[in-house]
Amino acid sequence: MTHIYIASNQAFTNGILKIGSTSNTPSIRVDSLSKSTSIPYNFKLEYSRFSEYAKLVERRAHAVLYGHRVNANKEFFDISLNEAIHVIDTLIDYAEIDGAIGTRISKHSDLISAWWEPQLSARDINLINFIIASTSFLSLRKAVKMTGLIIDGFLSSSTISKFFKIEKSSAAEGLKRIQRKGMKLEVTLSKSNxxxxxxxxxxxxxxxxxxxxxxxxxxxxxNNKL
Structure with a gap:
């Protein structure tokens, strides 16, 4: 059984929280954290929730809360407890209910023969289509507004690797390439120009x-998830 948990410690100022996952009982995990001699006070378990996707949700929570992270190599975040709980609950619900890939996508006719800049290869177009199929639109847009972030969807290199039957490292490189191009990506519609x-x-x-x-x-x- 895996849980995602939130723990606090009065030694931390400004309400810094630890967000992690554990295959153990959350209270036992928090007790183990408290055994560290470098921390003067015990950790307090603030919240926990079971999910078979706990590790995935932990990774996604750490990703979307990157702007609140105290240290890039630590699982501590400068965020209110209510905000942290809201993000975790939404990400769990998304993973368990709405995280599937759509089996069909649709595009406006003006987009089908559009011009992309930077230019996209056939592989890149396939990944863009996969991103469209993975998009949840309003469900995730509501998820993390409290943190100042809005998100349309997630896509992992593991999913790409399984679907296209390629190495996970190649899938990761493809997603990184799309991320780099995506920051500047524009499309010129064929009819309206x-x-x-x-x-x-x-x-x-x-x-x-x-x-x-x-x-x-x-x-x-x-997509047909809508």
């Missing part, structure tokens, strides 16, 4: 890509 930015934000962290589409681009795409 209008150029729009594709992503408002796109990030990659430890095998996971997450993104926020530009609102104008959202109107041009869809």
């Amino acid at each position: 209008t150029t729009i930015k594709v992503f408002q934000d796109i990030q990659y962290h430890r095998g996971e890509l997450w993104w926020l589409f530009n609102d104008e681009f959202v109107y041009l795409i869809g």
Whole structure:
């Protein structure tokens, strides 16, 4: 049984929280943290929730809360307890209910023969289509507003590796390439000759890509998860 948990320690100022996962009982995990002689006070278990996706949710929570991370190599975040619980609960619900890949996507006719800049290879187009299929739109856009972030979806290198039957390292490189191009990616629509930015934000962290589409681009795409 795996849990994701939130723990606090009065030795930390400004309400810094530890967010982690454990295959043990959360209270036992927190007790083990308290045994460290470098911490003057015991940790307090603030919240825990069981999920078979706890490790995945932990990784995603650490990713989307990167702006609140105290140290890049530590699991500590400068964030309120309510915000942390909100993010974790939403990510668990997303993983357990809405995290599936759509089996069909749709594109506006004006997008099908559009011009992409920077230019995309056939492999890149396949990944963009996969990103569209993985998008949850409003469900995740509501997820992390409290943290100042809005997200449309997640896509892991493991998922890409299994679907395209390629090495995980190659899948990760593909997602990194899309992230680099995505920051500047624009599409010029074939009929209206209008150029729009594709992503408002796109990030990659430890095998996971997450993104926020530009609102104008959202109107041009869809999937059967909606």
